[in-house]
Amino acid sequence: MATEAAQQLIAALTRRRASGAVVSADEVVAALDRQLDAWNVTRVVLADDPLLEQLGVADALGGDRREVLTWPPRLGARELLGLEGPAATCGVSVSVAAVAPRGTLMLAASTGQGRALDAAAAYHVSLVPDDRLHDSLAGALGQVYREGPPPSALSLVSAPSRTSDIEKISTLGAHGALGLHALVIAG
Amino acid sequence: MSERPVSYEDVTGTLRERATEALGDEQLRTNLRASAGSWAAGRKRMDEQYPFQEMREKGREIRTRAVAELPQLLDQLEENLTATGGVVYRAADAAAACRYVVELAQREGADLVAKSKSMATEEIKLNEALEEAGLRVVETDLGEWIIQLAGQHPSHIVAPAVHLNREEVADLFEQESGGPVENEREALVAHARQRLREVFATAQIGVSGVNLAVAESGTICVVENEGNGRLVTALPRIHVAVMGMERIVGSWEDAAHILELLPMAAIGDDAAGYVNLITGPRRPDETDGPEQFHLVIVDGGRSALRGGPFEEILNCIRCGACLYACPMWKSVGGQAYGSPYSGPIGAVLTPVLEGPHASSAGQLPHFSSLCGACHEACPVGIPIHDLLVKARGQATEQRPRSERVGMWLWSRLWSNPVAYGIGRRLARAGARVLGRRGWIERLPGPAGAWTSQRDVPTTWPPKPPSS
Numbered sequence: 001m002a003t004e005a006a007q008q009l010i011a012a013l014t015r016r017r018a019s020g021a022v023v024s025a026d027e028v029v030a031a032l033d034r035q036l037d038a039w040n041v042t043r044v045v046l047a048d049d050p051l052l053e054q055l056g057v058a059d060a061l062g063g064d065r066r067e068v069l070t071w072p073p074r075l076g077a078r079e080l081l082g083l084e085g086p087a088a089t090c091g092v093s094v095s096v097a098a099v100a101p102r103g104t105l106m107l108a109a110s111t112g113q114g115r116a117l118d119a120a121a122a123y124h125v126s127l128v129p130d131d132r133l134h135d136s137l138a139g140a141l142g143q144v145y146r147e148g149p150p151p152s153a154l155s156l157v158s159a160p161s162r163t164s165d166i167e168k169i170s171t172l173g174a175h176g177a178l179g180l181h182a183l184v185i186a187g
Numbered sequence: 188m189s190e191r192p193v194s195y196e197d198v199t200g201t202l203r204e205r206a207t208e209a210l211g212d213e214q215l216r217t218n219l220r221a222s223a224g225s226w227a228a229g230r231k232r233m234d235e236q237y238p239f240q241e242m243r244e245k246g247r248e249i250r251t252r253a254v255a256e257l258p259q260l261l262d263q264l265e266e267n268l269t270a271t272g273g274v275v276y277r278a279a280d281a282a283a284a285c286r287y288v289v290e291l292a293q294r295e296g297a298d299l300v301a302k303s304k305s306m307a308t309e310e311i312k313l314n315e316a317l318e319e320a321g322l323r324v325v326e327t328d329l330g331e332w333i334i335q336l337a338g339q340h341p342s343h344i345v346a347p348a349v350h351l352n353r354e355e356v357a358d359l360f361e362q363e364s365g366g367p368v369e370n371e372r373e374a375l376v377a378h379a380r381q382r383l384r385e386v387f388a389t390a391q392i393g394v395s396g397v398n399l400a401v402a403e404s405g406t407i408c409v410v411e412n413e414g415n416g417r418l419v420t421a422l423p424r425i426h427v428a429v430m431g432m433e434r435i436v437g438s439w440e441d442a443a444h445i446l447e448l449l450p451m452a453a454i455g456d457d458a459a460g461y462v463n464l465i466t467g468p469r470r471p472d473e474t475d476g477p478e479q480f481h482l483v484i485v486d487g488g489r490s491a492l493r494g495g496p497f498e499e500i501l502n503c504i505r506c507g508a509c510l511y512a513c514p515m516w517k518s519v520g521g522q523a524y525g526s527p528y529s530g531p532i533g534a535v536l537t538p539v540l541e542g543p544h545a546s547s548a549g550q551l552p553h554f555s556s557l558c559g560a561c562h563e564a565c566p567v568g569i570p571i572h573d574l575l576v577k578a579r580g581q582a583t584e585q586r587p588r589s590e591r592v593g594m595w596l597w598s599r600l601w602s603n604p605v606a607y608g609i610g611r612r613l614a615r616a617g618a619r620v621l622g623r624r625g626w627i628e629r630l631p632g633p634a635g636a637w638t639s640q641r642d643v644p645t646t647w648p649p650k651p652p653s654s
């Protein structure tokens with residue numbers, strides 16, 4: 001069941017020119033590393049989330065190939081937006097929930113995961129444990145808003161940044177992330 | 188009527204003149220055809236994948252219920268949002284809303300405002316008010332920025348720059364940046380991305396619209412595809428959201444349905460790229476997000492519509508589908524309407540929000556073939572064609588007495604079977620004289636206005652027009 005929902009999520013995201021994969025917990029770091037290489041990312045901003053810590057993501061991604069920062073990254077807005085420092089940055093978030101049939105990831109703002117983390121960076125990878133997949137938007141929103149105080153911001157992300165404002169043809173990379181990749185963690 | 192009418196004050200010419208000019212613009216018509224075509228293809232896909240009719244019924248029920256409960260929902264929204272540290276201001280009209288934002292900006296010493304797309308701010312003319320007060324306002328939605336650089340008004344609710352092509356866009360970007368800009372789509376988008384990042388990094392105030400507010404948690408929803416809505420609401424120190432008072436639902440269950448319907452109707456996709464759900468300013472332990480959050484709720488003539496003949500217009504979720512479906516809008520685009528709200532929805536909303544004394548907006552309801560395509564396209568089933576007829580009635584009440592007496596006499600005569608019969612025989616005799624070649628090309632007297640732009644066939648099926 002969970003795998004089917006995960007496949008649905010990835011298929012819907014792929015239709016909107018994002019990408020994704022279903023991986024086991026052991027495979028997350030390698031999959032993330034491959035995706036960052038594919039985008040030539042030189043700076044990563046990780047959410048300060050227990051899941052990423054548990055998977056050892058910060059240590060595994062470091063080294064001389066790229067700089068790894070954790071939220072809050074103590075960067076000014078200009079650096080966060082890539083106007084200064086490396087342009088190929090990637091925000092790595094953890095989704096609090098996701099809607100499988102419509103390919104929607106949900107990022108809740110918190111101390112460890114800022115509102116701008118995914119949209120200010122050039123690229124975005126989100127990790128989604130498969131038990132957080134829902135089959136409807138109403139179900140997912142109900143879970144977030146009824147089980148505890150509402151987050152100051154909940155960002156629903158279903159595509160890379162896109163615009164059809166020039167000649168009505170969809171073009172990627174208007175203001176938010178140019179690339180979006182979801183890693184659904186099975187089991 | 189508010190100090191700042193909904194219609195743009197700087198439009199020139201009559202609706203007829205503007206429409207005639209637009210009809211002569213081949214490039215515009217090609218762009219409009221292409222955009223309406225791609226919208227129709229997206230809608231077809233949605234119709235195939237989802238039970239759109241059922242969803243539409245439910246959408247209508249949700250919106251009707253919300254409008255019925257509007258005062259309670261607004262109170263609940265205010266209470267919940269205030270509890271998170273947000274500030275709610277209820278503005279009776281455009282002038283009050285603008286004054287609030289201008290005073291806030293002055294108090295906070297702001298000089299740069301970054302805006303994401305918002306119909307409500309376009310309606311209240313917030314940019315003009317801020318600029319009059321000496322602030323710099325930059326639209327960050329790509330289409331809105333292009334329009335701002337061109338010094339024009341948007342031509343579609345969702346796709347404001349749909350009437351311009353990439354050569355025109357490249358010229359505008361070159362003028363703004365003072366350097367060469369390649370006229371390829373990707374290059375133009377990358378150029379705008381770079382230029383507008385400077386604005387996100389430095390603006391003290393971010394202004395957004397509100398697609399929907401959710402009373403139960405005190406949350407506003409900003410729906411978008413570019414990511415500028417997020418950056419505008421996350422990076423500046425102050426976030427001001429401006430909403431039309433009717434854009435609210437009670438529960439997350441209702442909100443989820445509307446949030447599903449909106450992108451399906453607007454862009455033919457089952458999810459928008461970004462939906463930003465914001466419940467107040469940043470919390471004390473958070474390191475980004477605005478320190479202040481202000482929600483300006485604009486009445487602007489809306490509460491007067493509740494319980495009246497135009498109440499259903501308050502159900503509108505501003506998806507823009509009725510524009511793409513409308514044969515009039517598809518022919519002339521949005522600029523001819525002279526209002527931020529164009530197409531069928533604009534032809535009703537503009538005059539009814541401005542009130543019965545609206546001047547030029549009174550012509551708008553007549554700018555329709557009443558074909559009903561708008562109703563078919565509407566994701567919340569608003570009978571826009573019926574409302575157009577009612578709005579025509581309202582506009583006619585404002586016509587000179589002589590005209591109204593004439594219409595009354597006409598209606599009395601044609602309701603009488605004998606007078607109707609005589610009238611028909613006279614019309615037939617007249618048609619034989621005036622329409623000898625199968626077509627009446629010119630009618631005498633005041634009726635001439637009717638034939639100034641159309642010919643009337645005198646036989647059925649009509650004869651091919653003689654060249």
Ligand code: SF4
Pocket residue numbers: 452502503504505506507508509510532561564565566567568569571
């Ligand atoms: S009237 Fe209906 S179709 Fe037109 S913008 Fe409003 S919701 Fe969309």
